[in-house]
Every structure is written in structure tokens, then in C-alpha cells.
């Protein structure tokens with residue numbers, strides 16, 4: 001089998017995109033990359049900044065690939081390498097302070113309530129532990145010559161990153177992927193008509209300075225216009241003090257280290273990274289690294305692990321793991337590893353396609369498309385962004401791994417923004433918004449496991465800090481499943497993080513209708529509900545049951561604090577939580593009395609209110625117009641519109657109109673994730689034009705980095721996932737017992753198709769449209785399953801056939817259109 005063919009036929013390019021048809025070792029030819037543009041990011045220059053490098057991941061192990069010529073850099077991550085050790089942050093003083101904090105809130109002394117909560121009710125330590133990184137592998141090449149025909153890319157169809165160029169008459173290729181079946185990162189290098197050599201070194205976890213929040217990506221410096229430094233090398237500074245490395249058998253090198261300490265918490269984890277080099281040429285190892293000379297074909301196999309077993313057990317043996325994994329991979333060899341990787345990856349990625357039309361911009365390198373996204377008409381970039389989000393979720397959240405954190409899996413140093421933790425007052429939930437609709441139900445399992453852990457740690461928090469049954473989690477958690485309020489009352493004194501996670505998981509159940517998920521969810525839902533049965537308070541003015549103390553996430557009301565009772569979001573989240581719990585109880589025929597109590601409590605939650613300005617009130621009081629930050633990024637009180645469906649254009653038009661007023665006041669542009677939320681909200685409200693305008697801003701250089709990572713800024717992955725959910729929400733929606741076809745289709749996407757996406761009730765669908773009208777709809781579900789389709793203002797009942805299929809053509813879909 002030839003490892004490389006310079007001329008690639010159209011057929012084999014497509015086969016490459018489709019995965020298994022392609023010969024292992026096959027790369028796309030330079031200049032032909034755009035043939036697979038629907039599934040490919042590509043560039044004409046190496047990555048200088050971290051946000052230009054291309055991410056690989058098998059759910060657990062991640063790498064950022066820079067594709068540099070004089071020195072390749074693989075920046076590594078392992079999803080359990082966090083700071084600290086198992087710890088208990090619950091503050092026993094909180095229980096005594098609770099009645100007084102509530103009393104101060106009741107009497108309008110919000111600032112004093114916040115000060116008292118700050119002194120007595122916050123977690124100890126006040127901050128959670130940060131996610132870290134596994135350091136870098138640096139390959140210093142022995143002959144660096146300015147190349148010609150340079151190209152690098154990431155094929156989403158195969159999850160393989162590639163780099164190719166010619167230098168001094170030699171044609172060089174590199175391919176890299178993160179294998180889930182074999183638990184290694186693989187980097188394969190070849191040379192034709194020449195040979196190469198390199199020195200492989202390792203740089204341990206550093207306190208890398210993360211990109212400052214005012215970084216504007218290619219808005220200020222289009223990457224394509226920057227002079228390319230082919231000689232660029234980063235200094236191989238010594239590995240950090242806690243890390244030691246040594247030769248570890250033929251062609252192998254092993255690093256061992258300890259994690260960082262965290263706030264008031266000693267380091268409790270050991271980690272290991274092993275790289276094994278196989279191939280031709282002379283391969284020699286020393287304690288400094290591995291040296292390769294005179295090679296034409298080399299494969300690097302990289303494994304990383306920590307001693308983390310679960311949030312209370314850190315007794316694992318990472319050295320044994322990385323030795324086993326790299327040695328087993330070496331026995332298989334590159335071609336077998338690549339084939340197994342593609343087979344495994346395609347199982348998750350294939351099956352969902354999206355075509356929103358194309359334009360001249362689609363032939364450009366990805367960084368150029370981002371730079372021009374707000375000006376040029378590039379519908380295919382939206383489709384690429386959607387598929388990239390699917391790629392990213394597969395890469396950072398697989399059954400058995402940690403869930404996607406604030407940066408998914410990818411983080412450069414030991415001091416990431418917001419600790420790269422799990423912020424559960426929006427960000428973690430948003431990470432999973434597209435999972436089920438976009439056909440990736442298989443990626444949700446880590447979130448379910450995280451909530452199972454939180455239900456244990458959060459029960460201790462509920463007992464210790466509130467004297468309550470059930471479990472609670474506030475606005476953040478970490479690898480150690482800390483559940484107490486952190487950072488300060490302004491951000492942390494919010495008891496609904498666990499409840500929102502439960503609602504997110506309920507959606508997962510509702511899309512899949514998997515009884516095993518329902519069974520695991522039930523105790524989590526009842527526990528989350530019980531906490532609120534014990535802690536909800538009667539509003540002194542008789543408006544219903546309220547949470548107290550709480551906040552409307554991170555937004556200050558006009559009375560000197562964010563601390564308050566009964567913000568709209570809490571009441572909305574609890575309405576969903578209680579409904580999901582009783583629905584689960586009913587289906588499983590469990591705990592009838594408890595279910596009746598939960599149902600009665602739900603009825604007594606204070607309802608949503610419309611304020612003087614016609615807006616949906618963010619707080620129980622009509623404070624919105626005087627709140628200091630009118631364009632605040634969080635739109636917490638619009639939770640009821642999206643992701644929930646409590647407020648919608650069909651059943652609650654007056655509240656939906658109030659939500660529009662609130663959204664208009666907040667503005668369309670915000671941080672990355674907050675822009676994506678606005679996109680989802682306008683789509684849910686049926687305004688495709690507005691949603692599309694917001695999407696263009698999200699895809700532009702101020703909110704998207706050259707590697708298509710979302711820019712909060714800095715990089716935060718939630719915007720990628722929220723953006724993908726929003727794109728799909730413009731085409732297909734599933735709420736209120738209906739399946740909505742093209743509910744917010746913008747004029748900019750007159751024709752297209754989306755195949756393999758999901759709707760509630762275990763439905764899969766393929767949809768095509770032309771001239772802004774649906775032309776074909778195929779539904780797959782259970783035999784004889786009944787559905788309500790909404791197409792425009794028309795409701796169309798459909799029953800699937802005995803095989804669980806239905807096909808609707810143009811005529812049935814457009815009966816109201818005069819022919």
C-alpha cells in the first residue's frame with residue numbers, strides 16, 4: 001500500500017472524508033483541501049498562537065497540534081489532571097447563619113445579607129481546584145528549510161490532523177489523531193525522496209499565560225496576512241520542578257510528576273506521560289529525550305494518565321497504564337491503529353449531515369473565512385461550525401471520561417481562565433445542548449456520572465449547610481465534585497446548579513427514551529427535588545414559594561447586591577425539575593406520596609411576571625429597568641424560553657412577547673456563550689432573521705478564533721456548543737409535544753438539507769428544503785408512533801408505519817401553498 005499519493009482523485013478525497021474507504025496513510029493533496037471543505041479546517045501556515053493549533057481528543061487525552069516546520073509542538077492534556085486532592089468544602093457555620101441571611105433578604109437589606117453570607121456561608125476553601133495540563137512534546141527537526149506547498153488541516157470526517165510540505169526536494173507529511181480504542185495519541189511522520197531526523201523533548205506543565213480577555217483573534221491581525229516564521233521554535237525550558245523524565249526502554253521516554261496544589265489543598269495526584277517512537281532510521285533514547293536520525297517513516301505513540309480513580313480515590317497507577325498503552329499500540333503499528341481509530345470515530349460522527357448552501361468563501365482557508373465571516377456570505381461556514389462542535393464533543397466527552405469542562409479538554413497551562421472548571425449556572429449545561437439533537441446521545445454519559453457524584457457530595461452540602469434532605473450544588477464544581485457555594489455570594493450563592501443539570505439530563509432522556517437512563521436519573525431527580533421541598537420559603541407578600549438566599553446568576557439588582565429571594569430563573573428551573581421528577585415517578589410507579597407532595601409544591605411556586613416596561617421580570621420585584629448592567633451577558637430569566645419550553649409562542653404568547661422585550665434590552669452581542677444563548681432564544685421565538693444576524697457575529701473574528709474555538713474571550717468551548725444548538729434550532733425544534741419544521745429558517749439559507757438529527761420521543765429525521773419550503777421529510781421512530789408536525793402555522797398529525805417510518809414529500813408538507 002502506498003503511504004502517499006500526490007494526485008488524489010475526487011473519489012478518494014470523498015472516500016477520505018467518509019473514512020474507511022481511504023487507504024491508511026492517505027492525506028489530501030495540497031490545494032485540494034477545499035474539496036472536502038464541508039468537513040475540514042485548513043490553513044496555509046503553521047499555528048503560532050495556541051488558538052490557531054488544531055485540537056485532537058479521545059474524550060480523555062487531548063492534544064493541540066501546531067504543525068510547525070522547524071519544531072512540531074503537541075500540547076497535551078489528560079482530563080483528570082487537575083489541581084488538589086479529594087476535599088470537603090462544606091462550611092458548617094452556614095446553617096446557623098442561614099435564618100439571619102434570609103431575614104435580612106426579607107427586610108430588603110440585601111447588601112447586609114450578602115456580607116453575612118460572605119463571612120459565614122461560603123465554601124472553605126473559597127475557590128475550587130483548577131484543571132491543568134500534561135505539558136508539551138517538542139520535536140526539533142535537524143534540517144529546517146523554508147518549505148513550499150505548506151498546508152495543514154483537520155478532517156472532521158476522520159478526526160485526523162495533517163500537515164504536508166516540500167522542503168529541499170523532500171515531501172514531508174504528518175498525520176495525528178487521538179485514538180479512543182487504543183488510548184494513545186498517534187503522530188505519524190513520513191518523508192519521500194529524502195530523510196529526516198529530530199530530537200524529541202518534553203516540557204512539563206507550566207503556568208502558561210493565558211490569552212488576555214481583550215484578545216480579538218484575527219480581527220486585529222488576520223493570520224493569513226502575517227509573515228510566516230518557518231523557523232519558529234519554542235525554548236525547551238526545563239520541565240517544572242515536580243516533573244522528572246528518563247529513558248524507559250527502546251525508543252521510549254517516561255515523564256512522571258505530581259499535580260499542582262490547589263487553594264488550601266495539597267497535590268494529591270501523580271501523573272505519567274510516556275512516548276514511544278517506532279519506525280525506520282536510527283532511534284536512540286537518553287534521559288534528555290529520544291533522538292531520531294535518517295528516518296523516512298516514524299510513529300510517535302503518546303499516552304498520559306493520572307492516579308485518579310474517582311473523586312474520592314486517587315490510588316491508580318499511571319506509570320503502569322502509560323507503559324501498557326504505548327507498548328500495546330507499538331505492537332499494532334500505525335496502519336492498524338489508524339483503521340481502528342477511524343472505525344470507532346465514524347460510529348459517532350457519521351450519520352448526521354448538514355448542507356446550508358455554499359458560496360465562493362467556502363474555497364478559502366478556514367482562518368480567512370473567519371476573518372471575513374461577518375461581511376461575506378458563507379453559509380457553509382455555519383455548517384462547518386456545526387459539524388466542528390460535533391467533532392469537539394466526541395473529542396472531549398466519551399462514555400467513561402470526564403465531562404466537557406469550560407475548555408472541553410484543551411488547556412495550555414496550570415492557571416486557566418476560571419480554572420477551566422465546570423460552571424453549572426450555564427456553561428456546562430450549554431456544552432450539552434447540541435448533544436442529543438445533533439445525534440451524539442452517546443457523549444452525554446460523563447455528565448450523568450458527574451451528577452451521580454454530585455448527588456453524593458451535594459447531599460453532604462445540603463445536610464451540613466442547609467440542614468436539608470436531598471442534595472444541592474451551587475454554581476460550580478470540579479474534578480472533586482465540590483458542591484458548596486464558592487468565589488463569593490455575588491457569584492456562588494445560587495442553589496440551582498444541580499437542578500439545572502438534572503433538567504439537562506432529563507432532556508437527554510426525553511430525546512433517547514432510554515429506560516436505563518431513566519432508572520439512573522430517578523434518584524438524582526428525587527434527591528434534587530427533596531432539597532427544595534425542605535428549603536423553599538413562603539414569600540412574605542404571599543406571591544408563592546421562593547428560593548432564599550439565591551441570585552439571578554451573576555447579575556446585580558439595583559439594591560447593591562445580587563443576593564435576593566426567588567429570582568425568575570430558580571422558579572423556572574424548579575418548575576421543570578418538579579415536573580420531570582413526578583413524570584419519572586409516574587412512569588416508574590414509585591413513591592406516590594412524595595410525587596404528590598412535589599406536584600403540590602410545584603403549583604405553589606411564584607409564577608413568572610411581566611414588569612412595567614413590558615419585560616419578563618428577572619427578579620420577583622420589578623427591578624429590571626434599574627439594574628446596573630442593562631446588557632448583562634447572562635439571560636437567566638429566559639431559561640423558560642430556551643432551553644426550557646415553559647414560555648413559548650404557542651401557549652404563553654404574552655410571556656413570549658415579554659421575553660422579546662427583555663432580549664431586545666439585553667442586545668445581540670455579548671461574550672461567546674452569551675451570544676450563542678441569544679441565538680438559541682431568537683430561534684426558539686421563531687425569528688430566523690435575527691438568529692442569523694447573531695450567528696454571523698458569533699462566527700466572526702471577535703467571537704471565533706482561527707481554529708474555530710469560541711472566544712468568550714478568552715477561549716471557552718460553550719459558545720461552540722451553544723452555537724451548534726442554535727444552528728439546528730433554526731431548522732428543527734422539538735418542544736411542547738410538537739416537532740417544528742423550519743421554524744426559524746433565515747432567507748440566507750433558502751435551500752439545504754439536514755439528515756440524521758434527533759427530536760424528542762426517540763425520533764430521527766432527515767429534512768430537505770428548497771426556496772425556503774420543506775420538500776422532503778423522513779421520520780424514523782417506533783412502529784405506529786404518533787407525532788404532531790408543525791410546518792409554519794399548520795399542524796400535521798403523522799403516524800409512523802409498522803416499521804416506524806414515515807416519508808412526506810413536497811405536496812404533503814406544503815398543502816397551504818398554491819401550486
Ligand code: FUC
Pocket residue numbers: 406418423427554633634671673712716
Ligand atoms: C460564568 C460567566 C462568565 C464565564 C464563567 C466561566 O461565571 O458569567 O462569563 O463564562 O462563567
